[in-house]
Amino acid sequence: MALNCMKVSRIVSQNAFRWIAVSTQRNQSTVSKKEQLVITEVNKKTGFATLSFNRPSALNSFTLELLQDFSKALDEVENQKYKGMILTSTSSNAFTAGLDIKELINPDPIRLKELRAVYLDCSLKLYNSLFPTAALINGHAIGGGCFLAMACEYRVMLPNFKIGLNETQLGIACPEVAILATKNIISSRDSEMALTLGTIFETDKALDIGLVDEIAKDKADAMAKCESFMLKFKGVPALARGITKQLFRKKIVDLMTENKERDVENFVNYVLDPISQQNLKAFLDGSKKK
Amino acid sequence: MALNCMKVSRIVSQNAFRWIAVSTQRNQSTVSKKEQLVITEVNKKTGFATLSFNRPSALNSFTLELLQDFSKALDEVENQKYKGMILTSTSSNAFTAGLDIKELINPDPIRLKELRAVYLDCSLKLYNSLFPTAALINGHAIGGGCFLAMACEYRVMLPNFKIGLNETQLGIACPEVAILATKNIISSRDSEMALTLGTIFETDKALDIGLVDEIAKDKADAMAKCESFMLKFKGVPALARGITKQLFRKKIVDLMTENKERDVENFVNYVLDPISQQNLKAFLDGSKKK
């Protein structure tokens, strides 16, 4: 028997895959699904929670409130000991576009700081979760949307959408955390090319280089594929699995943690800069005209 | 001429591949091969030593005595300046199963500590050896067996056996050293999947992902393939080659060295824990019933 790899000083005995009771959703009685910014649904049969970004009118882009809800939803998956989490959206063409540009124009500095801090918290919780995660990419996943998909452990994508970290194309350097997260999934060679170019990949090209794991013909098929991936962990003790994942991603998680304060400060300074404000407004005007 | 990569301040001139005399095996006169726990055989023609785990009745699992012999055998390959080392077993179906579970049940704490320390020494000596190494995987190589195979520089495997780091399946987190050693061989993407799932691969699937380098039809064929790999180093100065290997593996070797004391302590505490003892006994009883 192989005990050579033991690291955890005590492993709690766990029934790795017993059916669980579905918790009553927070505020479900008072807020309709249509109004929730992040919808949590639990499959009683599998024990998996599906979290859906629900701001389809704005490409599921992130406001402070949406991120706060996302953060709470991630905590709930952890606390309720759901067996896994599938991340998707209610939109028909957008996974998520990342931060809402409107949050960045003439912002309240305190709200802006909070926006960035909560975004980083969500990224970290997702990247370092003990529970299994899969991204059901049912629409474009550019920039922040791509990063959240990469933070999951498996990616299933619908055809004819776009995914990628296009920071350099926007005049923004791709940070180390995103570089390392990319190298965690695709080859170093492909990573350097993609990130310096800010390449946006079509679904099939993303599959070719390994940025996504499977293509699904529609959302139901994608859901089945995500569940099929996560069901592979059925017989695997959850804590040992989760700690192995955390050790695998440790260097990136450490960097996320160390960089947080500086990242928030840089972000706030950047956004409040008059030139940035000018560029952001020009960008928004350009988008409106399209 | 390219001298830009010079690191070694003085390279001893070496006849890289002269035939060597075979040393008289330690105790060979008093202990028959059948009784030796690790058998060393030297091919006079190639200068390669073959080390065989020889506890086939117990799947070549490791007792303290076997590990002590393995450690001495590795030193001998180094000291006798054999031209390379092939690691295999005398069994027809097991490479090695790692630590013998019987060593872990109601153990003497001092012996238990020694067991772990010697195991780690062997791993380090093998991983960081100056001489070339190849694993002739002539049977299942699960957990510790897989790790030792991965510590070699080349892997040839017989068909229809199983190999993998299945720690998570046993409720044990896969440690950083094994994570990095896996990423040294296969892609980061495949590594995260394999290690969080604790995947056991069949020979042909192991070849597909690069966990082994070749499949051989039988042990003689595998031996020829291992030798063929190591003969590639015939014209390469041995010290420069060995130091390059050590620099290539430096980060992992540093981690092995830094972690050693803590690893031993964690291991002893884990095994001596009453709950672990209960689990280990249950596991052993379950194995006996099969």
Place this chain on the structure above:
Amino acid sequence: MALNCMKVSRIVSQNAFRWIAVSTQRNQSTVSKKEQLVITEVNKKTGFATLSFNRPSALNSFTLELLQDFSKALDEVENQKYKGMILTSTSSNAFTAGLDIKELINPDPIRLKELRAVYLDCSLKLYNSLFPTAALINGHAIGGGCFLAMACEYRVMLPNFKIGLNETQLGIACPEVAILATKNIISSRDSEMALTLGTIFETDKALDIGLVDEIAKDKADAMAKCESFMLKFKGVPALARGITKQLFRKKIVDLMTENKERDVENFVNYVLDPISQQNLKAFLDGSKKK
């Protein structure tokens, strides 16, 4: 809009690809092209500078003067804000052979020290340049030549030439910087094999393992392929692109910087050692006889 990856506190607005005026080459009036050790030519249409090693009689191997010119030429690409740099040679069969062995025999210690320091400076400037780089490998690129090609962001190679880091074959350990630079391009598995063996690859095999990106049928075709690669950056803001590249290569660049002084000292001690001098002379005599 994705602003999550912002790292640069202020991005200077840049017209990423305006045509630039070609600077008057330094000394062009007094030194003919034939006499220049590194020739710089600028394509007015693309804005790319082509730097050619020009010591074809000595396989474009490096003297102190050639390296000093190379260093200045790299600075000029940066200062003149050329849109990219293509590295090649004027030879019909050698990209570059690295350091000229004649610089190492009975050397003046001060010149020797300078030789190594300037070589390391060039490597660093090339590896860490903000501008895009491509290697047009129009001949053998062994040792130092291979390293400089690897330091570029793209490699196009003519058929039937050889490329590789053959340090171990010469009795020299491959240093960490070259190990990490190799892993930046090809898989970890292929890297360990290639570097411990000191493998020299034919053009087509180099393509197979990813050491080069494309094969071209002749130099004009290779130039077109290099330009085609660099034109992909046309719409990408140059500073964000450059900083992303630098962050991607940060670990290697840090190591280059940290190691510099020690590397120079080791190199000088090694070369001045009487045994090394003997070996170098024997090597040179052997080369002459061929």
